[in-house]
Amino acid sequence: MNSLSKKTIRILSCALVMAIFIVATAFAQFQDEPWKPEQLMAPSVLAEMINKPGSELPLIISVGPAGLIKGSVEAGPTSEKQNLKKLEKLLANESKSRSIVLYCGCCPFINCPNIRPAFSLLNKMGFTKHKLLNLSRNVKADWIDKGYPVNK
Structure with a gap:
């Protein structure tokens, strides 16, 4: 169960990093208009x-x-x-x-x-x-x- 928790945390961390990247990219594009x-x-x-x-x-x-x-x-x-x-x-x-x-x-x-x-x-x-x-x-x-x- 402990390894499952670590795996879940890694997946969620990756998802969070990707979400931040997408929002930052969209914001940067919007700012350029x-x-x-x-x-x-x-x-x-x-x-x-x-x-x-x-x-x-x-x-x-x-x-x-x-x-x-x-x-x-x-x-x-x-x-x-x-x-x-x-x-x-x-x-x-x-x-x-x-x-x-x-x-x-x-x-x-x-x-x-x-x-x-x-x-x-x-x-x-x-x-x-x-x-x-x-x-x-x-x-x-x-x-x-x-x-x-x-x-x-």
């Missing part, structure tokens, strides 16, 4: 704003391959330098306190090559009310398939 958790916007929140008559809308900018969300303007994929410059030019005359929502939706959020350069640019430019639309899978699954408003 240019946005804070409160800067993520649920798709349902933006859809409600768009659908509410008379609602003051944020500037909605597509930083991916297509501006599908109703009322959005296209900057193009900001993983390409010319489109990042296009985004900078688009925002040059905007108030730093303007509400802005960025989105891409080309692929799963975690792998998107466009959202990080775009969001980092807004941080660098000094914007204070910018958000990132939380399209965790893609714009089709998280927006279109839910019947949220699209450009015609």
Whole structure:
């Protein structure tokens, strides 16, 4: 019984070390993102704003391959330098306190090559009310398939 206890303790110790490693890795990844958790916007929140008559809308900018969300303007994929410059030019005359929502939706959020350069640019430019639309899978699954408003 004594050896069983030691074996159990070793297994639990290994499991604990692995759990700590996983949490630390996830935390480090999260810390590397240019946005804070409160800067993520649920798709349902933006859809409600768009659908509410008379609602003051944020500037909605597509930083991916297509501006599908109703009322959005296209900057193009900001993983390409010319489109990042296009985004900078688009925002040059905007108030730093303007509400802005960025989105891409080309692929799963975690792998998107466009959202990080775009969001980092807004941080660098000094914007204070910018958000990132939380399209965790893609714009089709998280927006279109839910019947949220699209450009015609």
